[in-house]
Amino acid sequence: QVQLVESGGGLVQAGDSLRLxxxxxxxxxxxxxxxxxxxxxxxxxxxxxxxxxxxxxINYADSVKGRFTISRDNAKNSVYLQMNNLKPxxxxxxxxxxxxxxxxxxxxxxxxxxxxTQVTVSS
Numbered sequence: 597q598v599q600l601v602e603s604g605g606g607l608v609q610a611g612d613s614l615r616l617x618x619x620x621x622x623x624x625x626x627x628x629x630x631x632x633x634x635x636x637x638x639x640x641x642x643x644x645x646x647x648x649x650x651x652x653x654i655n656y657a658d659s660v661k662g663r664f665t666i667s668r669d670n671a672k673n674s675v676y677l678q679m680n681n682l683k684p685x686x687x688x689x690x691x692x693x694x695x696x697x698x699x700x701x702x703x704x705x706x707x708x709x710x711x712x713t714q715v716t717v718s719s
Contacts, residue, residue: 597622597623597708598620598621598622598623598628598694598707598708599620599621599622599708600618600619600620600692600693600694600708600709600710601618601619601621601710601711602616602617602618602690602691602692602710602711602712602713603616603617603618603619603713604616604617604713605690605713605714605715605716606714606715606716607716607718608682608715608716608717608718609717609718609719610682610683610684610717610718610719611681611682612682612717613678613679613680613681613682614679614682614715615676615677615678615679616632616676616677616679616690616692616713616715617674617675617676618630618632618674618675618676618677618692618710619672619673619674620673620674620675620692620694621673627649627696628649628694628695628696628707628708629646629647629648629649629694629695629696629697629698629699629700630646630647630666630668630675630692630693630694631643631644631645631646631647631692631693631694631695631700631701631706632644632645632646632666632675632677632690632691632692632693633690633691633693633703633706634686634688634689634690634691634715635688635689635691635712636687636688636689639688641691641703642657642703643657643701643702643703644656644657644660644664644677644690645657645660645664645666645677646666646699646700646701647666647667647668647675648699649670651667651668653699654666655699655701659685660679660686663679663680663681663682664677664678664679664680665677665678665680666678675692677690679715682715682717683717684717684718684719685717686715686717687715687716687717688714688715689712689713689714689715690712690713690714690715691709691710691712692709692710693706693707693708693709693710694706694707694708695707695708
């Protein structure tokens, strides 16, 4: 089992930055591929960013490329999402997720999820 706890959300204005953190604990959590997803009210959960165990492969949704940066610190069992130049359309609950095996951009293929952290961007 892997437990994930997100933090760092909040209410910001358009153009501001936030850094989300995801603390992982449990069995070999540092070996998992880690992803960030988000879900806005009335919408399906969508992929935001993913990073493999070594950090050697990273990918982003087109909507956040150039603004968001995913990183991980395996020594601290943590994953981060640096979000710059935030836009109102980034408003959502952000979830950290973990999976074993190959990289995936599909939420259904992730095994473990955090409780989510709210990000609200005002215009």
